[in-house]
Amino acid sequence: MLAAYACFTALVIALIALDLGVLHRKAHAPSMKESLGFTVLWISCGLAFSGIVYWGYESHVFGLGRDIAQLSGHAPRDVGGGEAVLLYLTGYALEKALALDNLFVMLFVFRALKVDGRYQHRVLFWGILGALILRGGMIAVGAAVVHRFEWILYVFGALLVWSGVKLMRPKKEGAGDEELPVVVRWIHRYLPVERSDSPGFFVKTERGWALTVSFLALVSIEIADAVFAVDSIPAIFAVTLDPFIVLTSNVLAMLGLRSLYFVLAAAADRLVYLGRALAIVLVFVGVKMIALYWDLHIPPLASLAFIALTMTIGIVASLRVAAKKKDAPAPAASPAAPIHPTATQP
Numbered sequence: 001m002l003a004a005y006a007c008f009t010a011l012v013i014a015l016i017a018l019d020l021g022v023l024h025r026k027a028h029a030p031s032m033k034e035s036l037g038f039t040v041l042w043i044s045c046g047l048a049f050s051g052i053v054y055w056g057y058e059s060h061v062f063g064l065g066r067d068i069a070q071l072s073g074h075a076p077r078d079v080g081g082g083e084a085v086l087l088y089l090t091g092y093a094l095e096k097a098l099a100l101d102n103l104f105v106m107l108f109v110f111r112a113l114k115v116d117g118r119y120q121h122r123v124l125f126w127g128i129l130g131a132l133i134l135r136g137g138m139i140a141v142g143a144a145v146v147h148r149f150e151w152i153l154y155v156f157g158a159l160l161v162w163s164g165v166k167l168m169r170p171k172k173e174g175a176g177d178e179e180l181p182v183v184v185r186w187i188h189r190y191l192p193v194e195r196s197d198s199p200g201f202f203v204k205t206e207r208g209w210a211l212t213v214s215f216l217a218l219v220s221i222e223i224a225d226a227v228f229a230v231d232s233i234p235a236i237f238a239v240t241l242d243p244f245i246v247l248t249s250n251v252l253a254m255l256g257l258r259s260l261y262f263v264l265a266a267a268a269d270r271l272v273y274l275g276r277a278l279a280i281v282l283v284f285v286g287v288k289m290i291a292l293y294w295d296l297h298i299p300p301l302a303s304l305a306f307i308a309l310t311m312t313i314g315i316v317a318s319l320r321v322a323a324k325k326k327d328a329p330a331p332a333a334s335p336a337a338p339i340h341p342t343a344t345q346p
Helices: 002-023 032-058 081-113 117-148 152-168 182-190 213-236 243-255 257-270 274-294 300-327
Strands: 202-205 208-212
Touching (some): 002 243, 032 243, 032 257, 081 117, 081 213, 081 243, 081 257, 081 274, 081 300, 117 213, 117 243, 152 274, 182 213, 208 213, 213 274, 274 300
Antiparallel strands (some): 202 208
């Protein structure tokens, strides 16, 4: 099994090197067309990996698919290629959907700190790279905890339901810098921070070295991902307890987040129902985990269909509402008050 993880790690490193060293060598604000193209490319890579999953589990390469722990305390058994692909795609779709809420937070951070669009790509790269390392550790710990204390799944389920209900509540408008993480506000207050026209995180000034707003954005993104991982990591364990499927679906779902962020940033104001769709997905996954207590299983195919349908409805409904608002006639202007000439003094 260690060989399988080593090969996957090498693949991820190669993809990251390709992304940073070839596809995005120059700092710039990508266009909507460019972002959509890269988003399709990364999603295609994630879907194509399902072929490797099928081959690895069907042939049990490096021991993949052997004696996989099952939900509800069922005895471990071998998992074939077809079942493994279905579990992987369900986990991939789930993690991709949950990542959208994280992207909204990134959008708020960049707007609040007024980070130049040319440098957001660099901040996102290091932010997501740090998130991958963090989540890898959390998945390893989570898998060990779930295997030893399976009842923790019901706690995770209740947490996801609570998070979904909380996400359904309307958010305050006009959020400002005061909603940035406390650590970031402390750094901004007590350490030198410069709004420099530089792509780096540190800049040299006449008074010495100082931080840039890009550094504050990076810290905010890392903190936000640590918080969101509390939801997304337990959610994947509602699909499978296989650590390889959990890790690969999570990592590959995150690799294309940078391009997806710029697509979301361009359409964020029109996706008014996306948050509710994400909330429904969270509640569904939470209920799915709690139902394991009564040995009630929702098949992976049904879960995948529900997640895909919910997100599709949320996006389509949002775009239809946005289109209606755009086509609605502008309110008629109030008639101007008559202008009375100023009386002249004799």
